[in-house]
Amino acid sequence: MPQKKTYRMTPQRKLILEELRKLNNHPGADEIYEAVRKRLPRVSLGTVYRNLDILSELGEIQRLELSGTINRFDWDTKKHYHIRCMECGRVENAPVAPLNQIEDELYGATVYTIIGHRLEFLGLCPACSKKNAPYEQLEQSN
Amino acid sequence: MPQKKTYRMTPQRKLILEELRKLNNHPGADEIYEAVRKRLPRVSLGTVYRNLDILSELGEIQRLELSGTINRFDWDTKKHYHIRCMECGRVENAPVAPLNQIEDELYGATVYTIIGHRLEFLGLCPACSKKNAPYEQLEQSN
DNA sequence: CTACATGCAAATGCTTTGCAACCTA
């Protein structure tokens, strides 16, 4: 197995963590960058990105990979969920019935007007599963 | 209200739709581009992007906005879901209990090794809700 | 000391856009 990497606690890393913990609005890297910059004007965006990577790898913070701009297209316009291979990116339909009632749980519990939801499963396709046996366990603990 | 736009059926648009319907692997724009290029070597990637936009707007195809593009960070490392405003991008926690058993539905039904799932709610935050009353209805029919 | 980390700038990768020419209804 690969030897363990030892991480250091640098002023930059500490500040990034501190500032993120002050923010309750699930900020992006740019917003964290701006916050840190007020206390350490010479930080670089690159440093912020690198540290956010490391900190989420260490489990100190969580990276939210929300759905975003265009990625994939589907000729099937019916509602259905997908499963994606974390290794190779393959996407297939997930044979799971639509959660038609899941949005009801939010009524009264949020101030948002709910429009819909997205559910996506993550895993390994058979090919990558074989190639990469220990990977699953690793990600499980994430 | 805005006057209705009339769309045309161009050879490019038709081919893009045809090729997408042949592909069962939820392709990205680049893959569709390559497929179309075999039959129409001078198409441009820009045309492919523009048509995928229009076709999904028309409901002829579905755009899968899978996780991975918008990166936000969260100091809270416990499992929880989020709700995102489709207008302004604000993200908040969604007060919904984790679907601990949802992945079980897939055992035996998929050849993938399941590692996890992501659930995200989409809606309008109170501020955008007010500004944009007809929007909700529009998106509902999507 | 030395491997990890930083600042800076350049390089990605994917998507969008401006524009002049083109073509569908």
Next chain:
DNA sequence: TAGGTTGCAAAGCATTTGCATGTAG
């Protein structure tokens, strides 16, 4: 004929990376 559409190239934008220098352990 009008206004949507195309190819091309350039521009965007968020994120990553190469490199020389700096520094925590």
